[in-house]
Amino acid sequence: MSEIWKTRISLLLTAIFILNAVPYGFVPHSGGELAAGASFEAARGSGALDEAAGTWIIRWDDEVPAEFAAESEIVGVQDFLQVTIAKPREPADLEAWLARWSKAEEVRYIQPNHLVRTAAVPNDPYRSEQRYLDLIGAYTAWDHVNSNTSITIAVVDTGVDLNHPDLKGNLTEGYNLLNKNKPPQDDNGHGTNVAGIIAAVGNNRIGTTGILWNAKIMPLKALDRHGTGNEDHLGEAIRYAVDNGAKIVVMSLGLHRYSPYMQDIVNYAEENGVLLVAAAGNEGSDVKYPAAYPTVLAVGGIGSNRSLINESNYGPEIDLVAPWEVYTTALGGGYEVNYGTSMAAPQVAAVAAMVWSRHPNWTPAEVRNMLRQTAEDVHMRGWDERTGYGLVRADRALTAVYKRDMFEPNNTRNTAAHLPIDHSIIAELAGGKDMDWFYIQAPYRGSVTITLSPLQSTNAQITVDHLDVNGRVQNTYPNMLGKSMTIPVTTSRSYIRVRAASESSNMAIGYELTTKFLIYSDDYEDNDRQYKAYRLQPRSQVLKGTFHQENDYDWFQIPISQDGTLRVKVSVDTSRIDPAIVIQRQGGSAREIDAGEEGKTEYSDPIDVTPGTYYILIKNVISNRTYPVTGEYTMTIEYMPKYIDPNEPNDKPYQAVMMAVGTQYNGVISSAADQDWFTFVMEDKGVVDLDIQRIPKNRTMSLTIYDSAQKMLAVYTSKLGAEKLHVRTELNQGIYYVRLTANAPFQDQMYGFTLRIHELVAGFIDIKHNWAKDTIVNLVEQNIVQGYGDYTFRPNAPLMRSEAVAMIVRAFKPQQRAAASYPDVPIRHWAYQDIARASSAGIVRGYPDGTFRPNDHVTRVEMAQMLGNALQLEELSANPGFSDIPEDYWAAGMLAALKQHGTLTGYPDGTFRPNATASRAEFANLLYKALTK
Structure with missing residues (x-):
């Protein structure tokens, strides 16, 4: 959420210093x-x-x-x-x-x-060993350099314990920006931690040793005892350090917002040959500023076993990592363990001072380059967004041969080096034939501005080619040294080829290349003013947007034509956005939602809306003046219209709606007291289907049936989560009422209610128009065939073996001579007795594996064989006369006997189709014929 205008930068003592949100309203024009x-x-x-x-x-x-x-x-x-x-x-x-x-x-x-604010995480268990010195190769480095008193290292922090016995020998005159009449004495402890990492006096037989045994530390107190301070004090501290001879400035602090003022300060330091080193931050999110500025060495943290630290900030700006955990000097003359990227940054600053002791004439860019090219890969080969160029290594930085172009060999597209966005590197063209290939892979669509600056005075020029992912040239930019170019980029690779303007030149050209990414303009621009608001459809939807320009405000409008509720949620994928939502009905007051902090999701409560135009503003309130942000927001709009029940008033039986068969009646339960009454007439005894559809998943609905005297007959209730309720029941002739209720009201969707009435034929609702109706009715009257519990016979359903056996046993009543012994027909099976009787009578048999398979479907030939066995017919040697039954077919004799008996007929085309599945109607018809011959 937006903070008080003195925006607090969390100095990465993150568990301690958290800003309170300040709620505020919105006053419309x-x-x-x-x-x-x-x-x-x-x-x-x-x-x-x-x-x-x-x-x-x-x-x-x-x-x-x-x-x-x-x-x-x-x-x-x-x-x-x-x-x-x-x-x-x-x-x-x-x-x-x-x-x-x-x-x-x-x-x-x-x-x-x-x-x-300061940037360290709360202390974990105490540790007394400086293991981080081993990780960065300090012991080997000390064989070459262990001190540097020729340059001054400024520590911009909470001050330093000026009387600490392990520090005061390495302190030079500092400055207190909070109170110019007082010395820069630490009253927090953070600055003392940082100073001890760099330069606790070494080889003095007390306490710890700094990476530099002897050094000149300039304590600059820009933060108070709580670890907070104004941005102008930070800027003034850097300026003071630059103007008073510091060569390195280390800052263990940061904020998630870009500031042109701090950019000016950073540029001032670089132009005056001063190296800035800053902690990346400890939130596991984006690199904080000032570490995120291209010329500032951004330092993340790494575990004691070279493992990634989830809390260490990361991104395209990260340069190096150093150990996260240290044992260092503490306020009051003691020592303590501390953690965080603010403990990693001073390690890099100290190693930079070591490098400068060997190469006093180097520029900050060359020192950065040396630290980068000698870093140890600990995550991925080369640069990556979690660890940058790797773990800082003091030993390598002091012993390795400096490469003027650390990215070589990168003379082809296949060997192109990774060029991060918002980054600054230096490289060199060794001559006219040399080419430097880089690839850019942006996290979003957008553009990258590339600036090339010469490292030395030269008359030579550079040409830059922009190529797509397939290596096709998109544009060529001649004479780019000292200039900038802007190219479109996507999340796929784009290539940059840097080459000398003259291939015949033998002159080496050193250059600095700086990238600046600008995210794409979202699909809803230009919508920075309310009168330009992008028109959305009145429905629930999800959309993505960006803040691609300075003071970008995104307005949307939704034309509401029906009462309902509106809810808006905005989430972001970067801590550099502090989202806020404004919702306003045209001509009405507005409400602002800004309860969360940087990088957090904002939710509005459900808002009752009426017909009219509603405006939604999405903005970044991370600061009064905002700048383009590399990141996206996602806006989720939930619009739930409140439907009007067209059947109202029908809350009483005498208001009941007369239902027509097959018509769907739509309605809502608008209140806890709402109940919807319907009525219908049964001209004859029959079966009714009452169906409720589109029940909200978080509701249950009840259907109560009453007779003409309004006596309750039955109540049916849907299950929670079920979207349908189906009721089928038998009713006599008469007038009936139905009452619909819900466990809670709803108006954001309409239920559908339908009535269907079925005539009963022999107790079934589905045989009236079936070709075998008369046969089925006859067999029902003889109690030979039965239906299902839902008043259906299902004449066209495939016949199961257990059903066929049950019908045959009821028809022929064979005697049981032995118990059934099929493993898949237990005694509790509904057809156990029928299968036992039919099996012992030789009407049916099981399969070779000993099973009966009662649920398998019966084929037409199996149906015929069962009936022939039940009739005790003798198989004939004659051909049954079906075109698809050969003489040697296994059931040909029984088919011939059934045909002669007059029970069996085939299809009009002369076929029998023995392997077709028999339906329940077909079997009933064949059984009827067998019984009446």
């Missing part, structure tokens, strides 16, 4: 539309104004106007950037002050003065 000038309060959210209760950073393109000085309280000035830190004088209106000066021509940008 009159008339239901947000005017452009009302965007500070309305479109950005009043939580932004709460944050703005602090101070603001303003960078000027010209002199500070007198009017600004008159109406503002200036609390700080940074002349080197023409930056003023200020806030409106009391009782000036903050919104008006922001609106005026954010539009002033002299202002390059105005942004909230964010808070920053």
